Amino acid sequence: xxxxxxxxxxxxxxxxxxxxxxxxxxxxxxxxxxxxTVTEPRKRAYADFYKQYDAVKEFNAMxxxxxxxxxxxxxx
Amino acid sequence: MLxxxxxxxxxxxxxxxxxxxxxxxxxxxxxxxxxxxxxxxxxPMYYDRADVPLPDKPYKDLLTDADKSLKQKEKGPWxxxxxxxxxxxxxxxxxxxxxxxxxxxxxxxxxxxGIFIFLGFTGLVxxxxxxxxxxxxxxxxxxxxxxxxxxxxxxxxxNPVQGFAAKWDYEKGQWK
Numbered sequence: 001x002x003x004x005x006x007x008x009x010x011x012x013x014x015x016x017x018x019x020x021x022x023x024x025x026x027x028x029x030x031x032x033x034x035x036x037t038v039t040e041p042r043k044r045a046y047a048d049f050y051k052q053y054d055a056v057k058e059f060n061a062m063x064x065x066x067x068x069x070x071x072x073x074x075x076x
Numbered sequence: 077m078l079x080x081x082x083x084x085x086x087x088x089x090x091x092x093x094x095x096x097x098x099x100x101x102x103x104x105x106x107x108x109x110x111x112x113x114x115x116x117x118x119x120p121m122y123y124d125r126a127d128v129p130l131p132d133k134p135y136k137d138l139l140t141d142a143d144k145s146l147k148q149k150e151k152g153p154w155x156x157x158x159x160x161x162x163x164x165x166x167x168x169x170x171x172x173x174x175x176x177x178x179x180x181x182x183x184x185x186x187x188x189x190g191i192f193i194f195l196g197f198t199g200l201v202x203x204x205x206x207x208x209x210x211x212x213x214x215x216x217x218x219x220x221x222x223x224x225x226x227x228x229x230x231x232x233x234x235n236p237v238q239g240f241a242a243k244w245d246y247e248k249g250q251w252k
Contacts, residue, residue, distance in 0.1 A: 042238065049237045058233065061246070065231035 101168045135171045143168060 007014075062074045097114060115121070120132035139147065143164075149157065150165055157165070166173075234240045247251045 045238050049242075062231060062233060065229065067232045 122171065124170070124177050126174065126177055131170075134169045136168045139168070 062068065063071050066073050078159075092139075115237050122131045122133055124131075124137050136143070146161060146164060149161070162208055218226070232241075236242055243252050244250075
C-alpha cells in the first residue's frame with residue numbers, strides 16, 4: 001500500500017505555465033476582435049459622415065426648427 | 077506558545093467544530109438539574125475542515141485499554157499493523173474522512189428557496205408602494221409630450237453619426 005510521493009513544490013509555477021499563455025492569448029484575441037468589430041467600423045462611419053457634411057446647411061435646418069437660443073428662426 | 081495562540085484562533089474560527097465530548101464533564105446547576113455541556117474554547121479544539129488538514133488535538137482523548145495498546149503498537153514499525161488497525165488508529169485521530177467531510181448537502185435548495193421567497197416578498201412590497209406611495213407621474217411622460225421631446229431631439233441632431241439622429245431620414249421625414 002505504498003503510494004508515490006505527491007508533488008510538493010512548483011504547483012503555482014506549473015499552473016501559471018499552462019494558464020498564462022492562454023490568458024494572454026485570449027486577451028489579445030479580445031483586443032483584436034474589438035478593434036475589427038467596433039473601432040474600424042466606427043472610424044469609417046465618422047469618415048463617411050463628415051465627407052458629405054455641410055455644416056452651414058445643418059445649422060440653418062436646426063435654426064429653423066427653433067432649437068437655438070442665440071438665433072431665432074429667420075421668420076421671427 | 078505562538079503556535080498555541082494561532083491554534084486557538086483557528087479553533088475559534090472553526091465552523092464545523094466537532095465538539096470532543098470526551099474530556100468535558102457535565103456541570104450541575106445549583107438547583108440540582110443538569111445544564112447542557114459547555115465547551116472550553118480557550119483550549120485546543122478538534123474540528124473537521126477541508127482547508128486545515130490537521131486539527132489542534134486528536135479526536136478521541138480518553139482511550140480505552142484496547143486503544144492504548146494500539147497506540148503502543150503504533151510506536152513500532154507500521155508494516156506490522158493490519159488494515160483494520162490502521163483504520164482504527166485513523167478514527168482515533170480524526171472524526172470524518174475527507175470524502176465524508178466533502179459530502180454534498182441539500183443546503184443549496186434552502187438557500188435558493190429563501191432567495192426566491194424574499195424576492196417575492198420584495199415584489200409585493202414594491203407593488204404596494206406603487207399603488208399607495210409613489211406620487212403621480214409628471215405630465216412630460218404622456219404621449220404628446222413624449223412626441224414633442226422626440227421631435228426636439230431630432231431637430232437638435234442628437235448623435236448624428238451612429239446614434240439617434242443617424243437613424244432618421246431627414247429628407248423623407250421618417251425612420252430609416
